[in-house]
Amino acid sequence: MCRWIAYRGEPVPLEAYVTKPVHSLVSQSVHALESTAAFNGDGFGLGWYGDQPEPGLYKELRPAWSDENLQHLCRHLRSHMFFAHVRAATGTSVSRPNCHPFACGKWMFMHNGLLANWEVLRREVEAMIPDDLYHWRGGTTDSEALFLALMGQGLTGAERLDPMRATAKMVEAVTRLADGKGAGAAFRFTAALADGRDLYAFRYSANDSSNSLYYRALGNAVVVASEPLDQDRGSWIGVPENSALVARWGEPLEILPFPETYSPKIEAIPAAR
Amino acid sequence: MCRWIAYRGEPVPLEAYVTKPVHSLVSQSVHALESTAAFNGDGFGLGWYGDQPEPGLYKELRPAWSDENLQHLCRHLRSHMFFAHVRAATGTSVSRPNCHPFACGKWMFMHNGLLANWEVLRREVEAMIPDDLYHWRGGTTDSEALFLALMGQGLTGAERLDPMRATAKMVEAVTRLADGKGAGAAFRFTAALADGRDLYAFRYSANDSSNSLYYRALGNAVVVASEPLDQDRGSWIGVPENSALVARWGEPLEILPFPETYSPKIEAIPAAR
């Protein structure tokens, strides 16, 4: 089980959340409190938006806690929107292509969770990736495949779907797989998605309970994290199960039910009236 | 374009071929003579058979020339059958899972060549991998996919096919793909396959000319290599295009046409009677 944080707000140095706080992401890599994995030493990654439409990425298969490059980058990079992730592998190899976050064009994604029975379901999920995106498949994780399947639900190409709706469609399709060929496989999906302007975070599970997710809002800024980053736990609010946090640029933060509100089923109801 | 060597014979220290000769594999990593890639610095790998049925593997994404571990292992490991490979990547990432040799059960494989138009053909070749072997797919190279497709041609499972025939079937199926969906894509396949007893090496191409391949026999021992390992070039014999070298345990070395002799077409002739 991994740990991650996502930030959206005024540009700040990444160190403000990744390396400096008492219970920063890097200190969570050494000792996570709300996780079944005591530590997260199977690689890590940073992704940040700056002047370019697509995010910058830094991934490394070493543990975060001993990487001098990470200290330097977090001190010297500033961004209005960034992701950071420390990995505890659940069966796939420790390699850079298996580290989060993943990017595809302007989109960036990271995940804490799993799709159980992955050996059986891998081909099915990979089959959800459109041909023209398949060359982005660089590793073997469930997380990367889920992301590219999500991209294939209308986030790239001519017709664009709302990201919430696209994610709901992907999550529901994968839940059907988990229930069917996966024979009731647990599917835990605590994930973040961004495009440089808008940030979405999801806490969902099927056949299991969801991994933890918290946020803290400070004016325009919002920090979303697997665990509170400091001991002022009162300032951190838990995201309920089966919910999404939506932080669109210049708009107030929303917590919405997920995936129900956006699901094709729900939509189909008014259409049927 | 990569460089490789394969050895079968009395147990020798790996250094005898990998690190010590004037034009050893490691010196080829720095300066190859018969290659379009001036050097091969995109990772490397060793595979060797010892007491266990399956081979041992050592892979590393650093260049071979600066890896102290490689020097130690080549000096201290002895084997009657081993592979060594230095990689020059042709588009896929530099990571351990993309390094050769690849293993699956008792089988070991390495490759110098390519399947052009890989972005278009990748899914088709991956579809040739049987479900029960798909979890061995750890990287993104054409080489690993070709190997697992070959395994799926009857080298594992209850019914076993002759390795030459299995390789011929795979190569012909991939050639059809290259000719069809690949729109005449070049397919170069200079590869080695072994199971701890028998060694096979192939030099084949479609829509292109084959990568170089040489061998030297010394009594019971045979060394097969992309390029001669020393300046006594007279003692090295070129393997002709569209041929296979077969060095079965305790049997004399053979050079045979490939894939014709073993092709389903040829077999189909008796079936046609």
Added chain:
Amino acid sequence: MCRWIAYRGEPVPLEAYVTKPVHSLVSQSVHALESTAAFNGDGFGLGWYGDQPEPGLYKELRPAWSDENLQHLCRHLRSHMFFAHVRAATGTSVSRPNCHPFACGKWMFMHNGLLANWEVLRREVEAMIPDDLYHWRGGTTDSEALFLALMGQGLTGAERLDPMRATAKMVEAVTRLADGKGAGAAFRFTAALADGRDLYAFRYSANDSSNSLYYRALGNAVVVASEPLDQDRGSWIGVPENSALVARWGEPLEILPFPETYSPKIEAIPAAR
């Protein structure tokens, strides 16, 4: 604080102690029981003796628990004498040259402990390394410097000293440094030393208490380890503080006081007559 094991006996596959037991060294890298460091993820190393006078080494800065190469090597290497070490760094960088074991000619060494106030004492300990050995200094750890200082106490060169006496001389000189310029710096020295025939292990400290050390003897074989490797704790015997375990080839195991018996002070007595 690191964890290590050393083996001397009939040749066995390294996996018998490094990767397979319930509480193998690799599982100690994930969860050590008798250590202040909850895990040991700052690199690791193997060293083994085979056909050559000097040991083979495999070092890697990744954690031991996720390294496929380590699994392969431990399964395929057999040795009558080997060391394995997982590192928890105490201030110096995570790099291969800082991983244990260290070798110098036929000698091999590894260490669990520290010399506190290292920034002040480093130059003094480095000054104890003879000129002709100084090119072996590849990293920045106290451990490697202690080893090369020990080599300089008569383990190389024309006049050879008994290894116990040489170690005692080094340890006493470093203790004087710790007491003097180090202003009472803690010095913990739980270490192993071997030459391919004889194995020595030391548990010593000054200004502090010693790190744990255990052994188990099985016929001619002896395993020495930071912690018992299995749950049959009754079969593991603790090495007392300020003691050395001596397992010379073909001789019975001895536990001796250290460094007193071998100290220059003791030797000085006959010289005083």
Added chain:
Amino acid sequence: MCRWIAYRGEPVPLEAYVTKPVHSLVSQSVHALESTAAFNGDGFGLGWYGDQPEPGLYKELRPAWSDENLQHLCRHLRSHMFFAHVRAATGTSVSRPNCHPFACGKWMFMHNGLLANWEVLRREVEAMIPDDLYHWRGGTTDSEALFLALMGQGLTGAERLDPMRATAKMVEAVTRLADGKGAGAAFRFTAALADGRDLYAFRYSANDSSNSLYYRALGNAVVVASEPLDQDRGSWIGVPENSALVARWGEPLEILPFPETYSPKIEAIPAAR
């Protein structure tokens, strides 16, 4: 022999010089024109100044040409002053601590060249590093030791020396060592030094000829490089042997004789009058 570039001017993305030009530093890592090393695959590093007084650093032991992180950082980092370096090792190990550039407080340094007979001279050069800087010594290269010796010539601490004079003093002291204990050892010093405001580049040698060095000025901006970065070689000006390029912030570029003008000897003459 390594390759490097240094930039000072309006903030630009690092890719403008490191990864994009026809003969960018990364393409020089694959094929250098004016170097005895055909390629530079023994690690690399970036250093850049931004909002902080000290530079950010990114170092990696993999070759520059296959590192995706480097592509991302060069595209997303902008700086008014940065260094980039690709390494061809001359005997010391390939590790991050041996990669350039090196930093110490606000200062940053990189080097192309060597001090021959390093095994004999290493201790002497290390002895030139002041005690309070010795903990910065993280690797084993001549380059890092030369830098810390230079820092010790008055670039840190209460009394500050002019950087040109400090470098001249260090270079002359090392030349005396090379001539004396080094028995006429070649000393090639083509190096860059910066503090976030001012940039200095040196081309010097003793007992040998100097490594190449070029620059191009474009308004306020200056690029200094081992080799021209594009085919418009006419716009690149060679720095003469035994010269320094001085690009102080807001001042015109100067090419000055080095080390003569600034040497203690020269200075001593007027003082003696």
